[in-house]
Amino acid sequence: QKEVEQDPGPLSVPEGAIVSLNCTYSNSAFQYFMWYRQYSRKGPELLMYTYSSGNKEDGRFTAQVDKSSKYISLFIRDSQPSDSATYLCAMSALRDDKIIFGKGTRLHILP
Amino acid sequence: ETGVTQSPTHLIKTRGQQVTLRCSSQSGHNTVSWYQQALGQGPQFIFQYYREEENGRGNFPPRFSGLQFPNYSSELNVNALELDDSALYLCASSLSTSGNEQFFGPGTRLTVL
Numbered sequence: 001q002k003e004v005e006q007d008p009g010p011l012s013v014p015e016g017a018i019v020s021l022n023c024t025y026s027n028s029a030f031q032y033f034m035w036y037r038q039y040s041r042k043g044p045e046l047l048m049y050t051y052s053s054g055n056k057e058d059g060r061f062t063a064q065v066d067k068s069s070k071y072i073s074l075f076i077r078d079s080q081p082s083d084s085a086t087y088l089c090a091m092s093a094l095r096d097d098k099i100i101f102g103k104g105t106r107l108h109i110l111p
Numbered sequence: 112e113t114g115v116t117q118s119p120t121h122l123i124k125t126r127g128q129q130v131t132l133r134c135s136s137q138s139g140h141n142t143v144s145w146y147q148q149a150l151g152q153g154p155q156f157i158f159q160y161y162r163e164e165e166n167g168r169g170n171f172p173p174r175f176s177g178l179q180f181p182n183y184s185s186e187l188n189v190n191a192l193e194l195d196d197s198a199l200y201l202c203a204s205s206l207s208t209s210g211n212e213q214f215f216g217p218g219t220r221l222t223v224l
Contacts, residue, residue: 004153006153008151034212036215041220042217042218043115043201043215043216043217043218044154044201044215045215046212046213046214046215049212088153088154090153095207097167098144098156098159098167098169099144099154099156099213100156101146101153101154101155102153103151103152103153104152104153
């Protein structure tokens with residue numbers, strides 16, 4: 001079993017819809033959880049960063065962490081065509097530890 | 112504030128050659144990590160440098176080596192290139208005291224023929 005599992009998609013949704021992206025993980029030591037957005041042929045851009053369980057909101061983005069289920073989610077409200085990208089979940093056990101990434105989910109927002 | 116920069120943007124090498132990739136950290140950051148991202152995959156951790164010392168290494172062979180300089184810029188060296196080394200190489204910088212918020216550069220795309 002891989003440490004981090006993420007459905008690669010592609011996921012296509014109409015503009016304005018709510019998008020739900022998810023990852024599961026197997027390592028209970030993970031405490032730091034991140035979501036990155038990566039446009040084609042670019043480096044990943046940090047979107048959300050959370051520590052331990054709970055919710056975090058930033059504009060149209062909400063990150064949720066459920067450590068008991070080893071499950072994290074990213075919600076995008078009022079999705080826009082400019083949100084079309086690959087979304088990578090990532091996590092680490094310690095503050096200055098290596099980050100383990102999921103494979104990424106390709107998201108297409110249809111105008 | 113200057114972001115993370117990497118050079119070159121693209122590189123084509125042949126099998127068996129050696130390559131050096133360069134990274135300049137974001138201003139004020141003292142930690143740099145290198146990742147390899149194959150097509151359709153998430154980035155894989157190669158190693159991390161903190162204050163010029165290697166501070167963790169992923170599952171990569173010794174022909175992948177690195178350096179960090181006093182100004183916190185960094186190099187990734189790969190010897191004896193193999194076809195499977197073709198990938199996007201990403202550098203990420205962070206400030207060790209601020210948690211694991213790593214900021215990535217645009218990457219160097221390496222093609223090995």
